[in-house]
Structure formats: structure tokens, C-alpha cells
Amino acid sequence: MSGIPDDTLPDPVPLMGCPYKANPYPLYERMREASPVHRVLFPSGVQAWLVTGYEAARSALNDERLGKNHGRGNDHWRARASIMPEPQHSQLQVHLLHQDPPHHTRMRRFVTDAFTSRRIDQLRPRFQELADALVDGLPEHGPADLVTGFAARFPFQVLAEVIGLPPELAGRFDRDWGKVVQPVGPTDPGRPRYEARLHGLQGYIADVIAHKREHGEDDLLSRLVVARDRGELSQDELGSMIFQLLVAGQEPVTNQLTTALIALFHHPGQLARLRGDxxxxxxxxxxxxxxxxxxxLTTWRFFDRDSELHGTRVPAGDSVIVSLCAANRDPRRFPEPDTLDLDRGSNPHLAFGHGIHFCPGATLARTELQIALGTLLARLPGLHLSIKEEDLEWIPAVLGRGTHHLPVGYDQRL
Incomplete structure (x- = not known):
């Protein structure tokens, strides 16, 4: 399935193509068995060092030598990877994912209160209302596309509640803007559309800031604007953090819903068991x-000097990326890792990362997934994939997994 013959792995290992996106796990298995670190090649032409094993991944995610700030990238990396043009790169790329302490510590404290377990638990009934309303809007009988009808809408509606995005602004958000995180090189025919997305998203963020400055409330977005006006955040930090909330706060949950449902469709016995319990x-x-x-995959990390990484010499400023999916299927940590086992006990997966960059929205994402899956299974009896699994259209994103559409059938809508 990897598209690479069963012989010596090439250098660099290409991470691209439809077979790879549909099922990267056979390739990750070969890479894990060969070495914890490999040079890889992405479709944009960017080369990076990929970490694959569980212990190696966990160690790299907690390695203080590896920084996230793009200023650490060398000229070779910057020539290919700094795809977002100026001034947008400077204005939208200084969020938490690209910061190191002490800047990361200072910025993260502004968002943590909005995503505490206590607050998310308080909002659970509202999230359930949103999920039920979306299911109410699905056809009484299949078929339906669960991405357009549910998975692409539910996470954003939940996010709007959590961060304080008012309905009039939430209704204006264009999901297409989220594609600004998918690399499009300067000579790509899709470059003009990519830049149009950037300008549209920047204009939207400016409108959100203006609205919250005029109609401030006790919510995360208002607190971020107040922090900017007090000089605790720069203007670019404010715009970048809102950018991160809008894009990273909802699209990955949409994608995780699709991967979870596909896994359950592939294991109908487990799906039936979950529906019944x-x-x-x-x-x-x-x-x-x-x-x-x-x-x-994680976003870029960099050494500020030539360094050793699990036996491999990595030049300063080259990008280091951790494969969370490869780590989560490592048989040295998870017995029978390619088996979907709902009875698995200890499950210290790395799906939300590890260390100081552990996803601050992990509790929210877990809650969304529980509510979404529980609601869909309970209210759509007979839910099943209505096309062949090999015909699913996987998104071409470099770092993420998910499908553009999820055509399903079901007996009725309860």
C-alpha cells in the first residue's frame, strides 16, 4: 500500500501519493523497523527528518534542544517550507505551535482557562443540543454525506461556543479558508486561490477583533483582544492566535470524526458493540x-546546532517532524497495534502530542468525539459506509489525515 517496493528504503523516503495517504501504516512499519529517524520528502519538495518509533517520538516531543520557532530554520528549509508569503507569514505564523519558552509560556496562559475540564463539562449539554440539531437536519433515510452534513459543522459550532464567536460572525466563516495550512508553492497553478484564501481569512480575523473590541464579553476572544490593548500581546500574536483557534480548533476534529467512523465501519463488530454500550x-x-x-505528523522542529538524534546526525536548521501515527502503532508500546481494541487498557497514545506543546484543546476534542459518535450511532441505526473503502477521497494535507466526504447509508433517522 505504501507504493514503495519491499527492499531498502530510499533516501529520502517520499511521503506522498494516494496509496500513501489512504494507508501510510505499512510504510511506517518498515521505517520503524529500520531506524527511528529517516530523511523524508514531501510533495512540496521540502525535506525533513521523520521520527517514527514511540519512545523516540515521545523523547523528541520533550527534547528541549528542538525548538519550534521558524527563525531557527536554515536557508535550505526556508526556500521550500516558508510557503505562506510575506507579510502573512509574519502576521499569522507566530501562534503557540511556533513558539518556544518563554514566549510560548506567556502566550499559552491566555488560552488554558477556556479549555479546562470543568468548563467543558459545563458546556456538554449545549454541545449535545448542537449535535442533535445537526442530526435533525440529515435526511430521514440515507444516503447522506456525514462530512458536509455533520463532521464539518459540529466542531466549528462547538468552537464558537467555547471561544465566544458570535453567531453572526460564525455564520460568515468559510471552511475553505482552513486550506491555508495546506502548502501551495509559488509556482503552483493554485497559488492565486491560495493567496485569496489568506486575504479572506485575514479580513475575517480583523472583523472578529474589531467586533470584540466594541462588544467585549467574558470569553476567550474578548480576553485576547484586551490582552493586546494592554500590551500583553502584539498585534501579530493576537491575529496568529485567533488564526490557530479557528483552523486548528475545528478542522482536526472534523478529520478525526471521519477517521474514527471509517475505523468503526471497517470493524462492524466493534461498531455494534459501541452502539449497544x-x-x-x-x-x-x-x-x-x-x-x-x-x-x-507534527509541525516543524529545529536544532540550533548540528545534533545527534537517536543515532542520526541532523544539521542545524533542518526540520524535524514526529510521526504521531507511526508512534501510536509501535508494537513495542501497544500489543497488536494494528487491531482496533475497544478493551485496550493502558493507552498512552500521542494523538495530542506530548510535552509543552500538548494540545490545550485535548479535553474539548475528546468531549466532541464522544458526543458526536454517541449521537450518530444512537440516532442513525444501520449506519454504514455506502461506497467501497478504497474509493474514499483522502485529503492531500501533509500533516493530517481525514476525508473530504463520507458517504453513508442508514435505516432511518431517530
Missing amino acids: PDLLPRAVEELLRYDSAFE
């Missing part, structure tokens, strides 16, 4: 996150 949902969600994570 909703109490399994919290544990099932952890296993589905491990089995096929929407966060397939």
Missing part, C-alpha cells in the same frame, strides 16, 4: 485516537 465511549475514543489519528 455507550458507556464504552470514553475508552473507545482513546483507542480510535490511537488507531488512526487526524494529527498524523
Whole structure:
């Protein structure tokens, strides 16, 4: 399935093509067995060093030598990877994912209160209302596309509630803007559309800031604007953090819903068991996150000097990326890792990362997945994939996994 013959792995290993996106796990298995670190090649022409094993991945995610700030990237990396043009790169790429301490520590404290377990639990009934309303809008009988009808809408509606995005602004958000995180090189025919997305998203963020400055409330977006006006955040940091919330806060959950449902469709016995025993949902969600994570690869990390990484010499400024999916299928950590086991006990997967960059929205994402899967299975009896699994259209994103559409059938809508 990897598209690479069973012989010596090439250098660099190409991470591209439809077979790879549909099922990268056979290739990851070969890479893990050969070495914890490999040079890889992405469709944009960017080369990076990929970490694949569980212990190696966990160590790299917690390695203080590896920084996230793009200023650490060398000229060779920057020539290919700094795809977002100026001034947008400087204005939208200084969010939490691209910061190191102490800047990361200072910025992260502004968002953590909005995503505490206590607050998310308080909002659970509202999230359930949103999920039920979306299911109410599906056809009484199949077929339906669960991406356009549910998975692409539910996470954004939930996010709007959590961060304080008012309905009038939430209704204006164009999901197409989220594609600005998918690399499009300067000579790509799709470059003009890519830049149009950037300008559209920047204009939208400016409108959100203006609205919150005039109609401030006790919510995350208002607090970020107040922090900017007090000089605690720069203008670019404010715009970047809102950019991260809008894009990273909803698209990965959309994708995780598709990978989770596809995994359950592939294991109908497990699906039936989960439908019959909703109490399994919290544990099932952890296993589905491990089995096929929407966060397939992390974003860039860099050494500031030539360094050793698990026996491989990595030049300063080259990008280091961790494969969360490869780590989560490592048999040295997870017995029978290619089996979807809803009874799996210890499940310290890395789907949300590890260390100081552990996803601050992990509790929210877990709650969304539990509510979404529980609602869909309970209210759509006979839910099944209505096309062949090999005909699914996987998104071409470099770092993430998910499908553009998820055509399903079901007996009725309850």
C-alpha cells in the first residue's frame, strides 16, 4: 500500500501519493523497523527528518534542544517550507505551535482557562443540543454525506461556543479558508486561490477583533483582544492566535470524526458493540485516537546546532517532524497495534502530542468525539459506509489525515 517496493528504503523516503495517504501504516512499519529517524520528502519538495518509533517520538516531543520557532530554520528549509508569503507569514505564523519558552509560556496562559475540564463539562449539554440539531437536519433515510452534513459543522459550532464567536460572525466563516495550512508553492497553478484564501481569512480575523473590541464579553476572544490593548500581546500574536483557534480548533476534529467512523465501519463488530454500550465511549475514543489519528505528523522542529538524534546526525536548521501515527502503532508500546481494541487498557497514545506543546484543546476534542459518535450511532441505526473503502477521497494535507466526504447509508433517522 505504501507504493514503495519491499527492499531498502530510499533516501529520502517520499511521503506522498494516494496509496500513501489512504494507508501510510505499512510504510511506517518498515521505517520503524529500520531506524527511528529517516530523511523524508514531501510533495512540496521540502525535506525533513521523520521520527517514527514511540519512545523516540515521545523523547523528541520533550527534547528541549528542538525548538519550534521558524527563525531557527536554515536557508535550505526556508526556500521550500516558508510557503505562506510575506507579510502573512509574519502576521499569522507566530501562534503557540511556533513558539518556544518563554514566549510560548506567556502566550499559552491566555488560552488554558477556556479549555479546562470543568468548563467543558459545563458546556456538554449545549454541545449535545448542537449535535442533535445537526442530526435533525440529515435526511430521514440515507444516503447522506456525514462530512458536509455533520463532521464539518459540529466542531466549528462547538468552537464558537467555547471561544465566544458570535453567531453572526460564525455564520460568515468559510471552511475553505482552513486550506491555508495546506502548502501551495509559488509556482503552483493554485497559488492565486491560495493567496485569496489568506486575504479572506485575514479580513475575517480583523472583523472578529474589531467586533470584540466594541462588544467585549467574558470569553476567550474578548480576553485576547484586551490582552493586546494592554500590551500583553502584539498585534501579530493576537491575529496568529485567533488564526490557530479557528483552523486548528475545528478542522482536526472534523478529520478525526471521519477517521474514527471509517475505523468503526471497517470493524462492524466493534461498531455494534459501541452502539449497544455507550458507556464504552470514553475508552473507545482513546483507542480510535490511537488507531488512526487526524494529527498524523507534527509541525516543524529545529536544532540550533548540528545534533545527534537517536543515532542520526541532523544539521542545524533542518526540520524535524514526529510521526504521531507511526508512534501510536509501535508494537513495542501497544500489543497488536494494528487491531482496533475497544478493551485496550493502558493507552498512552500521542494523538495530542506530548510535552509543552500538548494540545490545550485535548479535553474539548475528546468531549466532541464522544458526543458526536454517541449521537450518530444512537440516532442513525444501520449506519454504514455506502461506497467501497478504497474509493474514499483522502485529503492531500501533509500533516493530517481525514476525508473530504463520507458517504453513508442508514435505516432511518431517530
